[in-house]
Amino acid sequence: xxxxxxxxxxxxxxxxxxxxxxxxxxxxxxxxxxxxxxxxxxxxxxxxxxxxxxxxxxxxxxxxxxxxxxxxxxxxxxxxxxxxxxxxxxxxxxxxxxxxxxxxxxxxxxxxxxxxxxxx
Amino acid sequence: xxxxxxxxxxxxxxxxxxxxxxxxxxxxxxxxxxxxxxxxxxxxxxxxxxxxxxxxxxxxxxxxxxxxxxxxxxxxxxxxxxxxxxxxxxxxxxxxxxxxxxxxxxx
Numbered sequence: 523x524x525x526x527x528x529x530x531x532x533x534x535x536x537x538x539x540x541x542x543x544x545x546x547x548x549x550x551x552x553x554x555x556x557x558x559x560x561x562x563x564x565x566x567x568x569x570x571x572x573x574x575x576x577x578x579x580x581x582x583x584x585x586x587x588x589x590x591x592x593x594x595x596x597x598x599x600x601x602x603x604x605x606x607x608x609x610x611x612x613x614x615x616x617x618x619x620x621x622x623x624x625x626x627x628x629x630x631x632x633x634x635x636x637x638x639x640x641x642x
Numbered sequence: 643x644x645x646x647x648x649x650x651x652x653x654x655x656x657x658x659x660x661x662x663x664x665x666x667x668x669x670x671x672x673x674x675x676x677x678x679x680x681x682x683x684x685x686x687x688x689x690x691x692x693x694x695x696x697x698x699x700x701x702x703x704x705x706x707x708x709x710x711x712x713x714x715x716x717x718x719x720x721x722x723x724x725x726x727x728x729x730x731x732x733x734x735x736x737x738x739x740x741x742x743x744x745x746x747x748x749x
Contacts, residue, residue: 627733
């Protein structure tokens with residue numbers, strides 16, 4: 523079955539950077555785009571960007587353009603989210619999600635989420 | 643960017659009630675509209691994709707309708723396990739924007 527397994531929780535200081543990983547299994551990794559979505563405590567869902575695992579091409583939300591990088595490693599079926607210059611407002615749960623079986627782009631598979639806490 | 647506006651932001655309902663949540667897009671998105679359910683501490687779960695298609699394993703009391711800019715998620719008979727927050731999301735274009743969420747609480 524499809525699984526997206528994310529790396530563990532992180533605690534970072536303001537100004538630092540963080541890397542979150544998402545390892546995919548149970549399907550052909552390069553056939554489906556991967557998205558990153560975050561959710562600050564008590565807040566809604568915020569789309570961050572998308573990566574095509576086949577060629578590595580990315581599109582980022584304007585808000586994160588200067589601070590985010592999404593990459594992939596096809597040998598391990600893993601995508602990575604790097605966020606730099608962290609600030610307290612980046613404290614959130616970060617999810618990877620992929621539209622695999624649902625037509626029209628609905629995210630039918632999600633990772634379990636990675637809590638990133640930014641605090642001095 | 644396409645803005646997604648849900649209403650209401652929250653509602654109180656009793657078990658057995660019929661509940662409707664609306665979502666409006668700031669521009670036409672055809673049927674590229676998805677609905678998610680999220681419970682505390684859990685990842686969102688896809689309920690409806692492409693406006694009206696029920697995701698596998700989702701109970702038939704959930705239904706979606708609409709096209710263009712106006713969409714509705716309906717729960718025909720609210721069950722205890724349905725108390726959660728619901729989000730719409732457009733998949734017409736990037737950024738893949740979400741609505742602000744509707745929290746469904748027990749009356």
